[in-house]
Amino acid sequence: MTYVDPQAPPPERVVRVRREGGATGWFVAGAVAIVAVVAIAFMLTVGARTPSDDQITQAQEQGRTAAAVENAQTGAAQATIVAQQAARDAGAAADSARRSTEATAANAAQAAHDAAARAAQSRDDTLAPSADPNLNPPPAQQPQPVN
Numbered sequence: 008m009t010y011v012d013p014q015a016p017p018p019e020r021v022v023r024v025r026r027e028g029g030a031t032g033w034f035v036a037g038a039v040a041i042v043a044v045v046a047i048a049f050m051l052t053v054g055a056r057t058p059s060d061d062q063i064t065q066a067q068e069q070g071r072t073a074a075a076v077e078n079a080q081t082g083a084a085q086a087t088i089v090a091q092q093a094a095r096d097a098g099a100a101a102d103s104a105r106r107s108t109e110a111t112a113a114n115a116a117q118a119a120h121d122a123a124a125r126a127a128q129s130r131d132d133t134l135a136p137s138a139d140p141n142l143n144p145p146p147a148q149q150p151q152p153v154n
Contacts, residue, residue: 058066
């Protein structure tokens with residue numbers, strides 16, 4: 008704690024006043040005030056104007072046109088996606104049909120081969136030649152010598 012004698016005279020204080028340039032601060036303040044006044048005047052003249060009915064109608068028409076264009080673009084993109092999916096599905100269906108046709112053809116060929124093999128094994132030579140035009144008449148049988 009500091010002890011101050013109340014009976015002692017107060018210490019001397021020296022106050023120095025500086026004076027510099029002086030006008031710079033006032034110049035900056037004036038420039039700021041001028042800019043503020045111009046800005047307020049601009050806002051009052053431009054901001055106070057309301058659009059006319061024609062301008063409002065024109066803006067609405069432009070908005071509708073922009074919306075129609077955007078909807079058309081969205082529809083075209085969706086149609087492209089649907090077409091791509093349909094093409095993939097058609098390709099898969101064609102591939103499936105090709106495999107099915109190949110399998111059916113292979114089965115039919117195998118069935119024909121099996122039928123031909125069975126027909127050759129079960130051929131009956133007792134049919135009359137006129138009954139089966141594909142058969143040649145059987146060769147004459149020759150008697151076998153007896154030993």
